Amino acid sequence: MYPVDLLPDVDYTDQTCASEQYLSSLEARTHGGNEWFQTSGHSKVEVTQSNVSRLQLFGDDQPDCRLLVLHPPDDLTQVLALYLHGKWWSVDDVLRTSNKSRTGLVLVQSVMERVILFLLNQLVEKLPEEETLFRPHTRTEHGKLLWRDGEAVGFYTVKQKGSLCDGWTGQGYLLPVLDTVLVRGCQRRHGLGLQMLEDFCSSFPGEEVLGISSPLSPGMVAVCRRFLQQQEKHREHLYEVEAPGGWAQRRNIWLNIQLGRYSHGV
Incomplete structure (x- = not known):
């Protein structure tokens, strides 16, 4: 146990x-x-x-x-x-579990699941110097852990539509936003990032527009490219956004991929 x-x-x-x-x-x-x-x-x-x-x-x-x-x-x-x-x-x-039913993406609910999310987010992965470490999450952050072979190997978190952008402006997010995504280094190149992006998009079938927090990392751009190549229906729905996500703060991800803007660091 x-x-x-x-x-x-x-x-x-x-x-x-x-x-x-x-x-x-x-x-x-x-x-x-x-x-x-x-x-x-x-x-x-x-x-x-x-x-x-x-x-x-x-x-x-x-x-x-x-x-x-x-x-x-x-x-x-x-x-x-x-x-x-x-x-x-x-x-x-x-980071381990003995519960065989805990597999795939599981909603974070318990204190111990929050601890695991914290470990993956802050302590376990040593990111390259050019990448920015994620900030610690708030208690209300909606998140899912990715379990594989009895071990937590990744997670993603979402800023829910209507949730506060910060503690001082009173502004709320105007759309659901995929905020942080992480796959442990030893588990990369197995399509797990793609699995989490697919799960995020399928979790909000009633939303016309979904967001991913800006800026997109090179790894996230690669995942989005592969996802949108396979899922044409989401090309007009998936945007890179800055809080709170008004139209002036949204950039269509597929369009920017086609224009080559991410490859030039824009």
């Missing part, structure tokens, strides 16, 4: 309280009373105050939900494990 399979699932308050209680107990320990975590490489890392830190699960702090993560003593940018369900779990185990 892995964290996402354990019942009952914790809520955000319980997760934060458990993290803070553990951290307090760690601070109160005397010298020599620390525990050890065994990594997948069979080495052991001592759990101390100096290599345990807090991470905020959501980008908007609503609700407040803090995770404890364990670092190697000599590299605080790397995460070895997370403290969940009262114990330390390796990152690889947090």
Whole structure:
């Protein structure tokens, strides 16, 4: 059993309280009373105050939900494990499931699924320098995890029509927008990005126009090109958009592909 399979699932308050209680107990320990975590490489890392830190699960702090993560003593940018369900779990185990019915694209609903989304979004994949890291998602972000062979291998998130663009202007999105898409490096070139784009488009059959957040990465342009070559009916419906997605903030993706604008970095 892995964290996402354990019942009952914790809520955000319980997760934060458990993290803070553990951290307090760690601070109160005397010298020599620390525990050890065994990594997948069979080495052991001592759990101390100096290599345990807090991470905020959501980008908007609503609700407040803090995770404890364990670092190697000599590299605080790397995460070895997370403290969940009262114990330390390796990152690889947090991304796994023993539930055989959890396959394909599954809507993110539980706290542990949110944790997996956070891991994939912020910690697991090291993107090339020219790509921008995704910002942490808000609690209300609509997302789906992609499960394959008992492991979370990707995700996509959507800005729902009517949801707020930010916390200060009061503007809402005028159409559903595919916001972030990620496939783990080891699972790329298997058509999984195409699968997620197809799922996004089929999820809003009543919408005349659908958006993808600007700017499109080279990888996303390649996925869109392949998708629109196969799905001609979406060529007039799929737009690159900037928030909130009015007509002045939309650019037809198929037209821009045909004009070669993406290949020139525009």
